[in-house]
Amino acid sequence: MEPPRAPALRRLLPPLLLLMLPLPPRARAKYVRGNLSSKEDWVFLTRFCFLSDYGRLDFRFRYPEAKCCQNILLYFDDPSQWPAVYKAGDKDCLAKESVIRPENNQVINLTTQYAWSGCQVVSEAGTRYLSCSSGRSFRSVRERWWYIALSKCGGDGLQLEYEMVLTNGKSFWTRHFSADEFGILETDVTFLLIFILIFLLSCYFGYLLKGRQLLHTTYKMFMAAAGMEVLSLLFFCIYWGQYATDGIGNESLKILAKLLFSSSFLIFLLMLILLGKGFTVTRGRISHSGSVKLSVYMTLYTLTHVALLIYEAEFFDPGQVLYTYESPAGYGLIGLQVAAYVWFSYAVLVSLRHFPEKQPFYVPFFAAYTLWFFAVPVMALIANFGIPKWAREKIVNGIQLGIHLYAHGVFLIMTRPSAANKNFPYHVRTSQIASAGAPGPGGSQSADKAFPQHVYGNVTFISDSVPNFTELFSIPPPASCAGKQVEETAVAAAVAPRGRVVTVAEPGAVSPPPSSRFPKAADPSWDGPTPPYQPLVPQTAAPHTGFTEYFSMHTAGGTAPPV
Structure with missing residues (x-):
């Protein structure tokens, strides 16, 4: 009988629906097509960042001759141009047209009288239309944002197929x-190859750690974050590759890539906080109150991330060049990042106070990720106030990917399973966590959260395929003991009466008392005095005469001291 597939389908359904979701075309697309009908006399159409010498606009416009005459207005990003007219409630259509410089050919009059517009009158179903098809080249002293608007001052509204x-x-x-997007595709492809290498190395290290029973939950979280980063960059590269081909791209694919990018960031952030609190390093579990706090914080962080994506997709004004963090949700994320760093710092300091032997891991760990925690807010401030808008997107994309690469690369180096790695955090095997985390006497939970004290070392990473030469210096238990036990068992079974079961005590078990101590139980006709009571003393196993295995742990309750 086949297992039910409904849960798997339910898990796959959201991303499939997201891919099939019909999203409206963004105004920033480099291939723009639409049908405009408005009662206003001045409307924004799209924007683009042209190079200083190679910018080109090719257009086709069509509208009823009865709606003549309409103008295409070309504004650039000078403070006296677009910023002075967009959303300027104190300026009417004529005032917005007045900032245009005629000597710069910033007006395309969509009439047959203006030769550069390429307009001609065509008839269709008894209606006369003005059909305009031509182009315009853009040259300036530097890369500039250009904004395209449609106007008909003093008319009865606008109507245009464009x-x-x-x-x-x-x-x-x-x-x-757009000029501000130059290099994004190449950058994403480069980082995709680097993160594929990081993910493969993490899988290889995870394989080595699993063989030594050191593949802990926090390292699995790191592998998951690296894998999501790879998927995110893969979808970004597919999106930008399609965009480079047709100038449109698949906006749903870009949103999916952003969701995976945010998921990778959130998993990595949670892993850092857990490691700061000592999870899988100095303790086997997080307290109930700590788990609740983590759940609330990560839920709040996730909701803020989702709100940021929704705000960017639905409420960002296409007539303005805005950065992701230029929104209430963006400022909220910066605040949550600072709060996470305070929590992280406190957790690391508490872990170091109780486990000073973990300094080789926690000191460089804290120093490295202090830079990471502050990199995101600093990057947001620099992007908002220090980078020109015509170059911001490509610079911020490179910086953001570099920050993620730094975070993953540092963790990969600090957790590499090598005997030369003095910063390796894990010392308790995964098979020992359950026993080390068992409730203490009386069911108390105070003593069960921390791993047993240990001498910090990383020489447990001697390869399992290398012989353990220390066994050559161990004295094994005499072989005659085992042979003697087998011989006695065979003799007892031979002399036992038919139908009687003969049992042999295992080594270390409590032996039954001799019959001389209880004569009446051995012989019911016994009438003599009963011997005085003697307490039973359990027999202990003979001490092992061999030396302890080099740098290994033999008991669930603690670690064997190193030789």
């Missing part, structure tokens, strides 16, 4: 990309 292709050069890597 199709525009905005390009930078003819290369595959630049044609459909």
Whole structure:
């Protein structure tokens, strides 16, 4: 009988629906097509960051001749141009047109009188239309954001069918990309290859750790974060590759890549907090109150991330060049990041106070990830106030991926299973966590959370395939003991009466008392005096004469001291 597949389908359904979700085209697309009908007399259409010499706009416009005459207005990012007219409630249509400089050819009059517009009158189903097809090149002293608007001052509204292709050069890597997006595809491909290498190395190290029973939950979280980072970059590369081909791309694919990118970040952040609290390093479990706090915090962080993505997709004004963190949700994420660092610092200091022998791990761990915690807020502030808008997206993309690479690379180096690694955090095997975390006397939980004290060392990473030469210096138990026990068992079975079961005590078990101590039990006709009571003393196993295995742990309750 086949197992039910409904749970698996339910897990797969959200990403499939997300991929099939029909999203509206973004105004920032480099291939723009639409049908506009508005009662206003001035409307924003799209924007694009052109190169200084190779910018090109090719267009097709069509509207009823009765709606003549409409103008295409080309603004650039100078403070006296677009910032002065967009969302300026004190300026009407004529005032917004007045900032245009005619000598810069910033107006395309969609009439047959203006030769550069390429307009001609066509008839269709008894209706006369103005059909305009032409282009415009852009040259400036530097890369600039250009904003395209439609106007008809003093008219009865706007109506236009439009199709525009905005390009930078003819290369595959630049044609459909805005100047602020140059290099993003190449950067993502490069980091994808690097993160694939990191993920493969983490899987290899995980295989080695599993063989030594040191593959703990925190390392599995690191592997999951690295895997999600790889998937995120893969989807980003697919999106940008499709975008470079047709200038449109798949917006749903980009949203899925952002969700995976955020998931990788959240898993890694949770792993850092857990390691700071000593989970799988100095303790086998987190207290109930600590688990509740972590759950509340991570839920709040996740909801804020989702709110940021929704706010960016639905409420960001396409007429403005905005950064992800230029929103209430973005500022909330920065605050949560600072709060996470305070929690992380306190947890690390408490772990070091109780387990000073873990300094070789926690000191570099705290120093390295202090930089990581502050990198995100500093990057957001620099992006908002220190990077020009015409270069911000490509610079921020590289910095953000570099921060993620730094975080994953440092953790991979600090947890590599090598005898030369003095910073390796794990010393208790996964098979010992359950016994080490068993409730203490009376069911108390205070003494069961911490792992037993140990001498810090990493020489347990001697390969399992290498012979343990220390066994050559161990004195094994005499073989005659085992042979003698087998011989006695055979003799007892031979002389036992038919139907009687003969049992032999295992080594270390309590032997039954001799019959001389209880004569009446051995012979019911006994009438003599009963011997005085003697307490039973359990026999203990003979002490093992061999030396302890080099740097290994033999008991569940504690670790054997190193030789």
